[in-house]
Amino acid sequence: MPVRRTDKTPMPVQGAQARAHNFLEVNDGYSIAHAAFEAERCLRCQHPVCVDGCPVHIPIRDFIHEVAAGHMAGAARILRSANPLPAICGRVCPQESQCEAECSMGGRFDPVAIGHLERYVADWERTQPLAIESAITETQKIAIIGAGPSGLVCAGELARLGYPVTIYEALHAPGGVLRYGIPEFRLPKAILDWEIDILKAKGVEIVCNVIIGKTLTLDDLTGKLGYAAVFIGTGAGLPQFLGIPGENLNGVYSANEFLTRINLMRAYDFPNTDTPVRVGKRVAVIGAGNTAMDAVRTALRMGADEAMIVYRRSDEEMSARVEEYHHAIEEGVTFHWLTSPLEVIDDGGGWAAGLRCQRMQLGEPDASGRRRPVPIPDSEFVLPVDNVVLAIGTTPNPLLTRTTSGLATTAKGCLLADDATGLTSKTMVFAGGDAVTGAATVILAAGAGKRAAHAIDAALRANGRDYSTTEASF
Amino acid sequence: MTRILDARQLTPVTKLFRLEAPLIAASARPGQFVMLRVREGGERIPITIADYDRAAGTITIVVQEAGATTRRVCALESGDSLLDVAGPLGSEIDLPPVGHICGVGGGFGSAALLCFMRERSALGDKTTTILGARTRELIILADELARVSGAVEICTDDGSAGFRGLVTGRLARLIAGEGSGRPDAVVAIGPMAMMRAVAETTRPHGIRTLVSMDPLMVDGTGMCGGCRVTVGGQARFACVDGPCFDAHEVDFDTAMRRSKAYVREEKIASDRAGCASGRSGGHASQAH
Numbered sequence A: 001m002p003v004r005r006t007d008k009t010p011m012p013v014q015g016a017q018a019r020a021h022n023f024l025e026v027n028d029g030y031s032i033a034h035a036a037f038e039a040e041r042c043l044r045c046q047h048p049v050c051v052d053g054c055p056v057h058i059p060i061r062d063f064i065h066e067v068a069a070g071h072m073a074g075a076a077r078i079l080r081s082a083n084p085l086p087a088i089c090g091r092v093c094p095q096e097s098q099c100e101a102e103c104s105m106g107g108r109f110d111p112v113a114i115g116h117l118e119r120y121v122a123d124w125e126r127t128q129p130l131a132i133e134s135a136i137t138e139t140q141k142i143a144i145i146g147a148g149p150s151g152l153v154c155a156g157e158l159a160r161l162g163y164p165v166t167i168y169e170a171l172h173a174p175g176g177v178l179r180y181g182i183p184e185f186r187l188p189k190a191i192l193d194w195e196i197d198i199l200k201a202k203g204v205e206i207v208c209n210v211i212i213g214k215t216l217t218l219d220d221l222t223g224k225l226g227y228a229a230v231f232i233g234t235g236a237g238l239p240q241f242l243g244i245p246g247e248n249l250n251g252v253y254s255a256n257e258f259l260t261r262i263n264l265m266r267a268y269d270f271p272n273t274d275t276p277v278r279v280g281k282r283v284a285v286i287g288a289g290n291t292a293m294d295a296v297r298t299a300l301r302m303g304a305d306e307a308m309i310v311y312r313r314s315d316e317e318m319s320a321r322v323e324e325y326h327h328a329i330e331e332g333v334t335f336h337w338l339t340s341p342l343e344v345i346d347d348g349g350g351w352a353a354g355l356r357c358q359r360m361q362l363g364e365p366d367a368s369g370r371r372r373p374v375p376i377p378d379s380e381f382v383l384p385v386d387n388v389v390l391a392i393g394t395t396p397n398p399l400l401t402r403t404t405s406g407l408a409t410t411a412k413g414c415l416l417a418d419d420a421t422g423l424t425s426k427t428m429v430f431a432g433g434d435a436v437t438g439a440a441t442v443i444l445a446a447g448a449g450k451r452a453a454h455a456i457d458a459a460l461r462a463n464g465r466d467y468s469t470t471e472a473s474f
Numbered sequence B: 001m002t003r004i005l006d007a008r009q010l011t012p013v014t015k016l017f018r019l020e021a022p023l024i025a026a027s028a029r030p031g032q033f034v035m036l037r038v039r040e041g042g043e044r045i046p047i048t049i050a051d052y053d054r055a056a057g058t059i060t061i062v063v064q065e066a067g068a069t070t071r072r073v074c075a076l077e078s079g080d081s082l083l084d085v086a087g088p089l090g091s092e093i094d095l096p097p098v099g100h101i102c103g104v105g106g107g108f109g110s111a112a113l114l115c116f117m118r119e120r121s122a123l124g125d126k127t128t129t130i131l132g133a134r135t136r137e138l139i140i141l142a143d144e145l146a147r148v149s150g151a152v153e154i155c156t157d158d159g160s161a162g163f164r165g166l167v168t169g170r171l172a173r174l175i176a177g178e179g180s181g182r183p184d185a186v187v188a189i190g191p192m193a194m195m196r197a198v199a200e201t202t203r204p205h206g207i208r209t210l211v212s213m214d215p216l217m218v219d220g221t222g223m224c225g226g227c228r229v230t231v232g233g234q235a236r237f238a239c240v241d242g243p244c245f246d247a248h249e250v251d252f253d254t255a256m257r258r259s260k261a262y263v264r265e266e267k268i269a270s271d272r273a274g275c276a277s278g279r280s281g282g283h284a285s286q287a288h
């Protein structure tokens, strides 16, 4: 019989004092005892509603059952059948608004710690010897643009189905946001590297430093290079700015610049590495999503005495994962809710010295259904800061769409693609992830990559040019 | 890895490299640049494509020692490789045929005029190239530029070659009708101070002028916004919308200030890269 315990088995963590000054992972992960203990909490529901909350419908009950029974290999197999990036998603998915939000234990008690268990199983899997071989059986080759989670997953699925796949990545290293955006203390690069090694073992070729739309065009891929299909997973990497005075002062960064300098370019190790970043004593990060939370906690780790979130709405409207918010509080991040930035103030020498702000209050709901922040008259004040980091959102990068004819986009620059297949307005060109949805989540990008892989397979088969016996397995 | 096919010292601090880069050579256009990296942990720096040979599958870049990375690049010889070269990035210089076009190159910026002047000549424009440097030995590629432009005029601060004085002095004389005469458009590539001076020289005459901006860059693909330049009051990303912009609209004050944001760190890195003197201490990056 399942054991009823009301509380989640807590995740062992690195102490807040210490971790606020290092880049080691915050969560240590469950031990086998923790995992077994937590797995026992699952009610093994007849209708596991948790699965309804999961964007890729992991058979959650079944994998947790395997954990409880001590069958880690079985658990790992079930997990991977539905989610190709379990070690990553176990760490970065917003479980509180997905599977765990639906869990029947929730409401009265804590929901089962599905994310922690997913992470446990995936980490166990990483300790096992890899027995993956390339099994390329098809002749029609497929090109993938962008090595973020959507592209990586699409490539992995297609390779599993036997197709020769090449990923073209603009930067010098694959991973997309997982490489340049999400910091080491939340997602160690070793995990990403491990996933990429698996892809390579499956026979996926990754070509870095190629910008489709510049080095090659999309039409080159389907034309002279002879790819039978293309998947676009170029993400939403173009940072937005506020357009307030002083935004171009030195010491003001987009979160992408700040995090890229530190994660991709490893500025934390300057001058052993060559890319610097200036982080002063007081850093204000504008926004309250995952990117903002990552930036503000990174600022602490880079030596800021005071790292602050400035957000024009309240904590209710914050979109960051709740675990990151709690970790940020523990680490000493300060929060200025209902505060809207008006101007970055010059120190007289061209560097940021302060942020002039205005207090807000919540008014009527706006188009997004959230209550609209409205300024409180005569509430302006200045926060003294050395750096301002803007984490107010990103939109799809126009490099590809500007140079490709016939690729339909929305007014915001997102690619138009069919929900079920990812098919774009161009024949045999598919797309998924942030490039289609705008900035969203890793699991949605991964799910879109997987769906597109199967749609590509189906389309190639329907074209009837290359019939083989490989079964699509959804 | 990108192989260096030729390396040629142009001045004591400037070196020309021909790289095996068939994909970049096939699509490069005048005004575009590559991002390069020389070692693990190295920074990504923009370098303008000086020339390309589609048939041979090669591109030419000219690198001046200014920071850690450029120093490391300049230590390489033919047969060596660059770790990463990505491009062509940025937008090509966008100018219809104008009649008489004048390219102004300052220091190693002159290199970027090579493919541009050749193309303008081929388009049927009358072409004049003005090259400027402190002294004779710092003038680069004068012969090569002479082959692709109608006239080449050299200016040195010390008068050791060509006209004594700044490129803007010579440009003003052309505008006044001397030499090859008043240009219909000017493209200036070189140090920021020079480009700004060129902008001020042509502004009163209403001569269309483009400058190739050289802000600090991280990715070079539009992802960080670190390269933003204020043009006509709007923030534009130099790596996507530029690097060439209307000289009369560029906010040079902001651009100069932003380009100096990391002077201190660049000196540290540059010293580490093996130069005790830490020359210039200027940009670690150089898009031309």
Ligand SMILES: Cc1cc2nc3c(=O)[nH]c(=O)nc-3n(C[C@H](O)[C@H](O)[C@H](O)COP(=O)(O)OP(=O)(O)OC[C@H]3O[C@@H](n4cnc5c(N)ncnc54)[C@H](O)[C@@H]3O)c2cc1C
Residues within 6 Å of the ligand: A092, A093, A094, A145, A146, A147, A148, A149, A150, A151, A168, A169, A170, A171, A174, A175, A176, A177, A178, A181, A182, A210, A211, A212, A213, A233, A234, A235, A236, A237, A259, A290, A291, A292, A294, A321, A397, A399, A400, A432, A433, A434, A435, A439, A440, A441, A442, A443, A445
């Ligand atoms: C700081 C930060 C923290 C985040 N935290 C979370 C989190 O905790 N949980 C969560 O679920 N989500 C999080 N997200 C969102 C999540 O990372 C993204 O939704 C996800 O990475 C999108 O995946 P993607 O494959 O669509 O694109 P990306 O990850 O953006 O990858 C796109 C890739 O394509 C490359 N590319 C772009 N254009 C071209 C081109 N023309 N040619 C070749 N290559 C190209 C890019 O260089 C990049 O590598 C976070 C995002 C950020 C920025």
Ligand code: SF4
Residues within 6 Å of the ligand: A041, A042, A043, A044, A045, A048, A049, A050, A051, A060, A061, A064, A102, A103, A104, A105, A112, A114
């Ligand atoms: S809803 Fe919760 S309790 Fe029910 S099967 Fe899923 S994880 Fe277990």
Ligand code: FES
Residues within 6 Å of the ligand: B216, B217, B218, B219, B220, B221, B222, B223, B224, B225, B226, B227, B228, B237, B238, B239, B240
């Ligand atoms: S260099 Fe990053 S956006 Fe231009």
